[in-house]
Amino acid sequence: MEEKELKTSPKQRIFIGFIAILMLGSMIAGYALIVAGGSGSNASTGEESQISEEKAQQYKDEYDTKVAEFKTATKGDFDKFMKYKSEIKAYNETTANEGGVQTKDLKEGSGKILEEGDSDYLAYYVGWCADETIFDSSFDDNDNPTAFAKVLDASLGMIEGWNTGVEGMKLGGIRRITVPGELAYGESMEICGGYNKPLRFMIMAVAKEEPLSSMAQELDTAFMKMQYAQYGIDYEEMMSQQ
Numbered sequence: 072m073e074e075k076e077l078k079t080s081p082k083q084r085i086f087i088g089f090i091a092i093l094m095l096g097s098m099i100a101g102y103a104l105i106v107a108g109g110s111g112s113n114a115s116t117g118e119e120s121q122i123s124e125e126k127a128q129q130y131k132d133e134y135d136t137k138v139a140e141f142k143t144a145t146k147g148d149f150d151k152f153m154k155y156k157s158e159i160k161a162y163n164e165t166t167a168n169e170g171g172v173q174t175k176d177l178k179e180g181s182g183k184i185l186e187e188g189d190s191d192y193l194a195y196y197v198g199w200c201a202d203e204t205i206f207d208s209s210f211d212d213n214d215n216p217t218a219f220a221k222v223l224d225a226s227l228g229m230i231e232g233w234n235t236g237v238e239g240m241k242l243g244g245i246r247r248i249t250v251p252g253e254l255a256y257g258e259s260m261e262i263c264g265g266y267n268k269p270l271r272f273m274i275m276a277v278a279k280e281e282p283l284s285s286m287a288q289e290l291d292t293a294f295m296k297m298q299y300a301q302y303g304i305d306y307e308e309m310m311s312q313q
Contacts, residue, residue: 182242200263
């Protein structure tokens with residue numbers, strides 16, 4: 072889930088391009104709106120691998136297991152985050168677009184201070200539109216969240232307004248950030264019902280440390296396997312041929 076092109080990992084670029092062909096240009100949302108946006112890349116030119124129902128179910132079971140483990144490990148962070156759920160409310164679109172990047176610290180952290188250009192951290196988040204509609208989050212369910220089901224790796228590349236908004240934030244803290252449309256997706260992508268729409272985030276930045284870092288990577292990989300399997304593609308076999 073910027074005015075300058077969003078960065079994606081090699082695996083995400085392969086996935087985006089490949090699904091773009093299969094779906095005639097439409098993309099599956101993964102960690103799409105903040106991390107995996109952007110313009111995509113060259114699609115795989117190899118033949119599609121076929122996957123058995125048994126293997127597809129194996130990938131789904133693996134993903135479900137990783138999510139369950141992640142929910143248990145991040146319960147403490149989720150409980151802290153949810154204390155500020157009331158911040159997810161409507162805001163004035165015009166004011167948000169004209170006010171530049173605006174921040175409000177809801178809870179001060181005790182870790183290192185994020186400085187300009189820092190990307191060595193992970194982040195739980197929720198992002199919503201001016202009408203209060205949530206467009207993406209770390210929640211397992213945007214309407215009735217019970218746990219975190221993912222976390223962003225900031226090193227993959229964030230929108231410009233996010234990067235500006237986290238400057239000066241201490242790890243472990245929770246901050247609300249309002250991003251004007253020109254520093255979000257501008258004219259590059261339609262979101263919240265149009266282009267140049269402002270976005271608001273609530274972010275909890277945490278240290279990129281073990282075991283959370285490895286759990287996040289494993290969860291991402293399990294997600295990719297499951298998504299590919301829905302289109303009859305064996306992710307492991309495809310990656311072994313790269």
